[in-house]
Amino acid sequence: EDQVTQSPEALRLQEGESSSLNCSYTVSGLRGLFWYRQDPGKGPEFLFTLYSAGEEKEKERLKATLTKKESFLHITAPKPEDSATYLCAVRSNDYKLSFGAGTTVTVRA
Amino acid sequence: DAGVIQSPRHEVTEMGQEVTLRCKPISGHNSLFWYRQTMMRGLELLIYFNNNVPIDDSGMPEDRFSAKMPNASFSTLKIQPSEPRDSAVYFCASTQRDFYNEQFFGPGTRLTVL
Numbered sequence: 001e002d003q004v005t006q007s008p009e010a011l012r013l014q015e016g017e018s019s020s021l022n023c024s025y026t027v028s029g030l031r032g033l034f035w036y037r038q039d040p041g042k043g044p045e046f047l048f049t050l051y052s053a054g055e056e057k058e059k060e061r062l063k064a065t066l067t068k069k070e071s072f073l074h075i076t077a078p079k080p081e082d083s084a085t086y087l088c089a090v091r092s093n094d095y096k097l098s099f100g101a102g103t104t105v106t107v108r109a
Numbered sequence: 110d111a112g113v114i115q116s117p118r119h120e121v122t123e124m125g126q127e128v129t130l131r132c133k134p135i136s137g138h139n140s141l142f143w144y145r146q147t148m149m150r151g152l153e154l155l156i157y158f159n160n161n162v163p164i165d166d167s168g169m170p171e172d173r174f175s176a177k178m179p180n181a182s183f184s185t186l187k188i189q190p191s192e193p194r195d196s197a198v199y200f201c202a203s204t205q206r207d208f209y210n211e212q213f214f215g216p217g218t219r220l221t222v223l
Contacts, residue, residue, distance in 0.1 A: 042217070
């Protein structure tokens with residue numbers, strides 16, 4: 001069964017203080033690693049999909065990278081509006097996503 | 110595009126009552142998913158439909174749960190009878206079935222069973 005472990009559980013940052021979130025996974029044949037952002041009271045919002053080791057994707061202050069065993073979400077010079085829970089998920093067939101528990105990021109002004 | 114629409118947004122009911130959650134997927138999407146999110150178990154897939162046909166219901170916790178998709182623009186998740194342990198946020202998501210496509214989530218229904 002696919003397993004996804006995210007660390008840390010929570011991250012408190014000062015505005016401008018860059019950091020990274022980790023997503024470790026075990027999957028029988030990766031068909032995509034997904035990063036979602038979830039704000040309180042809302043559904044997850046898609047950020048990135050990565051398919052192969054070495055792949056990188058960027059969006060504003062976020063950059064996702066992928067190795068054969070883990071993915072990192074780097075937040076560069078975060079702002080308070082980057083505060084959210086970030087969810088990692090893996091797909092090992094053509095439809096099922098297995099989610100991690102998430103990392104809750106709080107950015108203080 | 111209005112995105113995935115779910116109703117109601119909040120539901121409070123008493124144990125033993127029937128609960129029906131509703132979802133309208135994004136127009137043109139042919140795959141629909143129901144998820145449940147709790148603090149203890151995170152986000153779990155309950156059931157997956159493709160072209161209105163249930164493909165994988167292995168995540169449905171027990172026979173009290175049932176889901177239907179009578180047409181491409183509407184799906185329901187029913188719990189009968191409801192129990193306090195069913196309290197959670199239920200999300201519906203849709204996508205155009207394709208190896209590469211991401212799922213788009215609705216705002217969720219927060220269910221509280223007293």
